[in-house]
Amino acid sequence: MGLEIATSKLEDAANWGRKFSLFTYPFVTACCGMEFMSVAAPKYDLARFGAEFPRFSPRQSDLLMIVGTITERQGPILKRVYDQMAEPKWVIAFGVCASTGGFYQNYSAMPGADQVIPVDVYIPGCPPRPEQVLDAIMLLMKRVQEGRGHSQVRHKREQLLRTGG
Amino acid sequence: MSAETRADKEAPAPARPEAPASVTLTIDGMPVTVPKGTNVIEAARALGIDISAFCYHPGLSVVAVCRQCLVTVEGQPKLQPSCQAMAADGMVVHTTDPTSRGARRQMLEFTLLNHPVDCPICDKAGECVLQSLYFEHDNAPSRLDVPKVHKPKVVDLGPNIVLDAERCILCTRCIRVCDEVAGEHELEMKRRGDHEELCVAPGEVLDNPYSINTVDVCPVGALTAKDFRFTMRAWELLATPSVCQGCATGCNIEIQHRNERVWRLVPRPNPAVNHYWMCDEGRFTYHALREKRLVSPLVGGLPSRWDQALTAAAVALRAVLETDRDKVGVVFSPQHTNEDNHALARLARDIWRIERFYVGGKPPVPERADKILRDADVNPNRRGIRAILGGELAAGAAVLEEDLLEGEIKALLVLGHHLPLSDEAMARLAGLDALVVIADTEDGVTLRAKVALASASWAEVAGTVTNRQGLVQRMQAAYEPGGQALPAWEVITRLAQASGAALGYGSARQVFDDMVQKVADFRGTVWGSDARPIQLRFANSRG
């Protein structure tokens, strides 16, 4: 009993740390990249949320921002980037193209990045306004704290399976 | 007048001036030669000049009530309705001069005066003649400053049709369709002037078997079909040319579909078969496409993989073939295309050397036959099977029933799920060593099949059917087969390959080409081009 409380408190503390130091991997492909720049730029200033530091190596980042249309040709690359990221990791689909394909419903555009990898937060908009992005980041931070990110849930489930609980 | 009669008259009376079989007139400065008896509007269409019209329909009599086709004819004091004016030699017609243009524009404004602002809720919107004509010809804002005349809006005319009297522009096309096509006087006009209104004739209901043609000819949204209204917007539909599967007449139709689903069937003009019409029953045949659909192969009634099902079918059939070849029967389907039946004939006759052939399909319905379009034989392709099987006429379902009851049959390969058998004979099917059914519906004989192979429905296949006149008509695939289903010819090809036989058809086109080579009745037929479905929004509105 005591151990459980201790580990869950420890987990909370770790999650608290995680949510204020999201290292993003901007998987920037398209128009939304312009708005992603704006989010990072002085006026909207992503740094206020501790997520200002883009890491262009998947191994050093824990938040994958899928910014822009994912095409069928890009699918394997996206999957590889995601697989290379260390656990726990979170994914944001930035804009409708990354969420559903948007108004690109055709032979090349993939109908949403979640065809390839799991996504935690979807941001609608074509492109979304920077305010929406900040909202999504705050939503994700809440999730991170509560341990409801997809990889956190997966991790917990695997742990349960391992311990036979 | 035909060339023959002219030749007859020429010899005895050379002095008499010969009546010309064709006339030459000038429309908008362009000369055009048309057969005598053509009206000006059709002569103009031959030139590519589209004179606007509401009441004129090439398949109906001419009444000239809408006055929308007025043109200037030189030498005539007044404007002439071009649908009623017959083309004459030396006639000079102007369709784009200010007078006739102005007259047509005024008529259009007049027609629109009391028209309700209904486009957003109107089923005809997007394929409405009034909309297109206004957009192309007038495009001027409204000048009306008094309230519009109101009329009844949801009037039930019969089992299939609803009338919105406000939208009606009083062209009387629907009345003429009932009178001239169906031969039943069921619709009339009542009152006069701006209170004139369409209604059913006293003591009548609009219930003739061709009633939905009134919806097709209606240039506006006054008449709508209960079957289609409020289900799908017309401009969202894609149209694929095909042939009606309702009976042996083989009316040419357009499958109008969206999202892998048929929403309605409308007739496609073909003067040799159905002119501009089709019957109501034929229009409803699309409902069956979604009922009890078989979408994956079944072995013993359970869904299975294709390779397993094909192997099971091949093994079961081969076992009987090797021991009792004469006790293996093959049932052809007049509900399937020539290609499907030809592939089956190739497998059964040329490869497996089976001689016991039957023809399945639906039983005839004599009471539905009339002299207009409807035929007693409710299968679209019986004539095609006769051509494919040549001299060796296959036995009907009655013989199959006899043979089943007498225990003459040990294995059956059946195409299509329709097999008009008595309950007793149906029960016998369960006792067969092998019963392989290739069908698109989980009903009828499919329910008793040891192995059921899912085939594509008629809306999903490209192919040909032969109608009662012997015309080979082309069907196009509207969309991809549902689930795991495959076109029947492909199922047969795979079945042949699974049993080790060499049957290598790669497309319906290849089966067709093979059939044209091998079957005498198909000599000279051509496959034609494959159509691309066109969204109705971008096609011209139908009139």
Add this chain to the structure above:
Amino acid sequence: MAKAVLDALRGKFGAGILATSSHHGEDVAIVTRGALLDIARYLRDDPAMAFALPCYCTCIDYLGLEGLQPSAGTVPTAYASRTRGEGSGAPGARFAVVYELRSLVHGQRIRLKVPLAEDDLVVPSLSGLWPAFNWLEREAYDMYGVSFEGHPDLRRIFMYEEFIGHPLRKDYPKERRQPLVRREWTDE
């Protein structure tokens, strides 16, 4: 001025020029496949032409609309819906490869169109004359399946190698996807 180019082409290449037209102030020469390379070289090298700047190269698929393919002197007529899908009956090639060139010196443009039949979709490559056409022709190959004879590196440019078919052809359905990778959907 503009007319002069077309006149010069007609005078010099005769049978190589199937038709010429000038609509919307644009000069179009419909040329045969055999004459394309010579015409292009002449347009580039002759000082009176000096079409130094290649603009673009693409292909048009006239499937079911072969009548729209402009032939000698005719203005294309509207596409009648009644004949849709059946082909308009007019004899015309299904495809046309289009090259547009600009002369900076003389400030004019010319569009060369080469009609091509579906079963013989081959045209000499102009990438040897203007390297710009290297990629543009690869694009036309990728999208329409036009084979450019003499192209140094004819492979797909937008689509992946695994892709089957040529997506901009009118008979390729817009939403027929050919996925490279998909996720196994679990309850994560």
Add this chain to the structure above:
Amino acid sequence: MAELKKLVLGRKNIEDLDDEQELPTELMTVNMGPSHPAMHGTVRIVLTVDGERVVESDVQPGFLHRCFEKESEYATYTQIFPYTDRLNYVSPMINNVGYAMAVEKLMGIVSEVPARAQYIRVIVSEVSRLTDHLTCIGASAMELGAFTPFLYFLKAREWLFELLEELSGARLTYSYVRIGGVAHDLTDDFDDRLTDILRRTEGVLAEVEVMLTNNRIFRDRMEGVGAMEASVALGYGLTGPCLRACGVDYDVRKDNPYLVYDQLEFDVPVGTRGDCFDRYLVRLEEMRQSIRMLRQAMRDIPAGPVMAADPRVTLPPKKETYNTIEAMIRHFKHIMDGIKVPPGEAYSWVEGGNGELGFFVVSDGTGRPWKCYCRSPSFINLSTISRTIHGHLISDVVPIFGMINMIGGECDK
């Protein structure tokens, strides 16, 4: 053993080496992109390098192929505007204008576009050009390590975005232009705000110029890198600032004046060497010229309507649409069937952010184009890359690529 040595050391056998020679290098293949900070996410360059030096390269675009053409063939003429926005998403207004002009040319209504609409189109185009060049230079500087100019330029870009947002309702994807004019008139205080923003933007330009133009590091990274001769550049179809940096004064706005560019006074800056530094300088000067044009346009803009009067292309007023059947039909047909464009084909071209941006529209007479091809300058400019990076260091790929200003949406279409 010798075999092994050969395998390990690459091309040369160790016995063949004399002692003084540097260590032999093996030709190595390096993948740059498609997910690489300098590749903007959508291009893969397969480099074959000899040490640090590029000896061979295969540039692979197409990772952002969103089927502009196929989508256009399934959309009405008006519905295509949003797709054009997303071609060059750094300067969407120019794409809007270019596409609208192609359709207008095909319909023969070029002269019917009111003068005010033409001026507005010029104004929004030039504002877009500013945002394009600001992003290009800012991002390139950042990729070379100079983060401050990026932030400064993005600040200026943000002002312009907000200005256009007020005008069109969207920050980035405006869809503001219509066939026959523009969607609506300028906002009331547009003039004042633009004047103010231009003044401040000029200040930012001056600041950044001080930071970059004479910056030792910046110059070392840019000068002499990716140089191209004019004749070669022409053969590759290079246009826009990159071509002008080579010394060719081809600018569509001067060469084939469209809209009201012939009534504005501006200079076309040209470079001499065609290297990255010249491309940077040309872009910087073009921004100044854009500001100059904007000031003239705002001074000269006449009053009047902003849409052509032609009922074939103009929607009726909303009040009439809801109350009369005539306007309702017109509205319905416009939206559902689309603007009917007579059969034919037309190519219209404008000066985009990166060069000649052209639209080749083929119509079959219905409400949607039979073909709508985009001559995207990015795509054609990018094809020069494998030539210009040849012999340079890997690190030089970054400024060369940055100065080409490849925009994925436009390049891959």
